[in-house]
Amino acid sequence: MEHETQSAVIEYLQLKGYFYWRNNSGALKTERGGFIRFGSVGSPDVFVLKKGILYGLEIKSLKGKLSEGQIEFKKGMEKHGGKYFIIRSLDDLVLIGL
Secondary structure (H helix, E strand, O other): OHHHHHHHHHHHHHHHOOOOEEOOOEEEEOOOOEEEEEEOOOOOEEEEEEEOOOEEEEEOOOOOOHHHHHHHHHHHHHOOOOOOEEEOOHHHHHOOOO
């Protein structure tokens, strides 16, 4: 479900002409058994820059909840003037003004 919502969000942002980027984070296991981490812990799935304001969009299913890392990232973004939203459908984008 999240994947379909994320694809719809990205298509919507493209059609609207927004400056955005998909933010990958996580880890990959190496051949030696270690991990290579990428992205910041808790960072949202998509960032949008609109009129000087950075929006973090975390795509979730209808029942999905933020992890502790995501909660901390949200607090940090908002403390420094960014906006962070949980997006469960395209309707949510319209409600936040995107």
